[in-house]
Amino acid sequence: MCNEHESGIERRALLAGGAALFGTLALSSSRARGNLRVLLAPDDETKTGGTQRTLVLLQLSGGNDGLSTVVPFGDDGYQRARKATRIESKEVLRLDEYRGLHPELKRLRKHFGDGRLAIVEGCGYPDPIRSHFQSMEVWHAADARGRDAGTGWIGRLWNSAWKDVAASELVVHLGATAPYSLYAPGRQTVTFQTPASYKWVAPDSGDRAAYEKASGEGEGKPRTGGDAVLARLRGVLSEAQESSTRIRKAASRYKTSVAYPESELAQTLRVVAALSDAHLGSRVVSVELGGFDSHNNQRQQHDTRMRELDAGLGAFLDDLAAQPWGRDVVVMAFSEFGRRVKENGSQGTDHGVAGPMFVAGPAVKGGLYGKHPSLGELDEGDLVHTTDFRSVYGTLIERWFGFDHAKVLGAKYPQLGFLPA
């Protein structure tokens, strides 16, 4: 299992470090330096940067209707406001006399019962934005300025807590384009959709040798805008070459007794499990489930999304419970906003504000956290958030990764109890 890792290092050692060991100038880049550190490291710790803990970010894109996910069936306000999208009291999977999970979330209900699922209710932020893109940016940057903040929250964590860690697969996104949360200047996220297609096809060995050199450091300072972009693209290529073989091997070798359904989310999460199983040192792995923008015909559309979420995340949590490394993985599910309390004219709901977040895994202390937002006291028809989502981020940064959350989030936020202090 370690061999893929070693082979990458050896190759790099030949390309860059080999010369570096003899004291030449090749150490000018952080990439080369990082590899040298790995090369000289006395133990496995440095390779993967200390602990093996992983955070899986599950983004529910489009604005998930929180009231249809954790349903406050015991609230008259809910019964009054929701007609076409209403989930009847007899359908919900009860958590208590006030709230219950969406009827499709059967596996997640079981994990809740087993104490592996924490639900943080009423998450949001002050002065909420109802644009998908702007609001998602706030969540990604953990900053009201969105992209103008300059980095994503994982990016800041990366550049502070793990700035010296050399693992190529430290931050991974499974999908077409990595979310802004992972963005950090000078860092390359490993991004792919399926392991099988994550490769460059070499017609012959000479081609491969030449291609591997195409990610070289180049010479001199960038003079034009194009030079600067080129330098960054070479960095991307370097990461791609480093990770391609390892990722594909990890995925093809992975064995589990858990039967993942055929849905896309489930298959993607299976790859996430494979990465953990291969101990590639991934700290953050991001995945996305889209289709939550339920302006019309919400009930049918949202039921389908819940079914897919339950099948995928449910199987993944089963797998975590069964694997020896499962305790080193937590999942955090979030969406850019909830939806309006009152329905619109087309059996759907428009963009709203607060919603629940899920944190799940064998190491998680399951249960209810935060406070369900009041359906009686609305702000212009919207729920008022009760927990700043940065409390959830902060708890994960502090208690999962052991890092000072204020350094990443710019302020202190109350810690939540879903992880032991």
Next chain:
Amino acid sequence: MNLPRLSLVAVVAAAPLAFASSPSGFVAGDGGAMQAATKFVWDARAVEHLYNRAGFGARPAEIEEGVRLGRAALVEKLVTQRAPVPEFKVEPVLPDDPRALRDMSKEERQKVQRDLRIEDRRQMLEYMRWWFERMESGADPLQEKMVLFWHGLLTSSVDEVKRGWLCLQQNQLYRAHALGSYRDLLEAIVEDPAMLVYLDNQVNKKGSPNENLAREIMELFSLGVGNYTEDDIKEGARALTGNGVNLLNGQYEFHARLHDDGEKTILGQKGRWKGRDFVRILLEQPACARHIARRLLLYFEGVEPAPARLASYAAELHKGGFALQPFLTRLFNDDAFYRDEVLGARVLGPVEYMVGSARRLGIEAPPVLLASGATLLGQRLFAPPSVKGWDEGEAWITTASLMQRGNLAGMMLGVVKLADVFSEADLNDEPSMDGPAMGSDSMGDDPAGADDDKPAKKRGARSKDEAPAKLAGPKSGNYVYAALRGFERAGWRPTVDFTGRLRAAGAIDDAQIVDRMLEELLAIHAPADTRQQMLDFLAHERGTMNVADGKLLDAGKDAEKVLRRLAHLILSLPEAQLS
């Protein structure tokens, strides 16, 4: 349907290049926003830059001609001269007698609807082929570049609209106004059937408004965030009530009964506004011209415009009634458009990469390969990931897509096999037509289709759940895969003749060959280390073949193979992603 086009035309570009320097003497004096003291020179590099940005890259003859014409004349040609286009008439895909559907049995109705979906899909593939041919031919590059721009900005997805032919009609709208006026486009968009379905305006009714269209028009299509309030959205949505589609014929229809004709206050203006008034109010905002000018500058320059420059361009756009030709004429004649910060700093989008690579190789690649390649790289035409369109620029490049771009170039060159690049599942979300067909009973209240009972689609990702259903046959999603496999089985070989081309250009030894190939295949100038790596590759291959430097072109078939692999390598480079 004649989609797999097997007659591939050889293009052997043998014209010698006038790359190195062409002091044609055009030195602009308008300085303008350019702070640097360097004088602007209209040379081959500048011509190529203009073709890269205003089109899909230049062929050698175009560069020569452009240098000769001079800047103003070439810009005028690109901006104002439209090439004659073979029309594509989009046919409505409707049942012969929509009313008769009601009297049919469930099975009969399902069969009618299935046939309609197949027909809809067939037409969409035909259209894609036509569009890609137009981009590839380079007959009217700026027009095609602008259609792509509007398709990404005022975007709709067939995955939600379901009826491909409405999306094609929307594309024809963008085609008609591509270089006309943005004002006309914005006015038309609030009455465009595909857009009305896509953004739920079908169900935006008096008393129960749906804000989707009003919000996205303000946020993405006209003003940009921060230039309106939530109340403006609510009032705008009221103004748009009643703008709908007659799903029996796919035509725009104003439903007076559903329109809220009360007084609204939008951006400070009070009145009993309708959809067109809403658009007029938006167009009057300075933010509107600024938003569109910024998007255009960003699209063509690839870098964020400086505030003063943006303000100047925005003011002129506004003053000129949003006419696009004067805007682009000014831009392409602006020295600042050719400044160092801009040159080579724009990352090609997937469609541009596929089309551009084919053009630079001088081959006519099958449009189905170009389209599926762009899909694999994250740009499925007619199916943007969201109403925001595609994230442009460096966001296109991921660790995966960078490698896959090279793989697709390898397919074009016949050195990489289909099975190594695509799996059948990769192509399963070609336009999904699983919604109710136009003219079915699901009208009015159910425009976007009730069958959301399928897995959510991630941006550009495949949907494995759909695989079994789509393995059914050539009518299904794997039609595209089958077409690609057909090409491969038939021995798809691009009719490119590198040996002949290089010989004709006098490029004989390794250094000459590498320089020539880099020049032809890259939009930017390759750095020295890259050049050296390509030289090493060639030397290594010659060593294996036991051929001396200067003798490679005499090695016949084997030489051509090596040169194709060299071309593949070059198009796999980070350099090949830039323009």
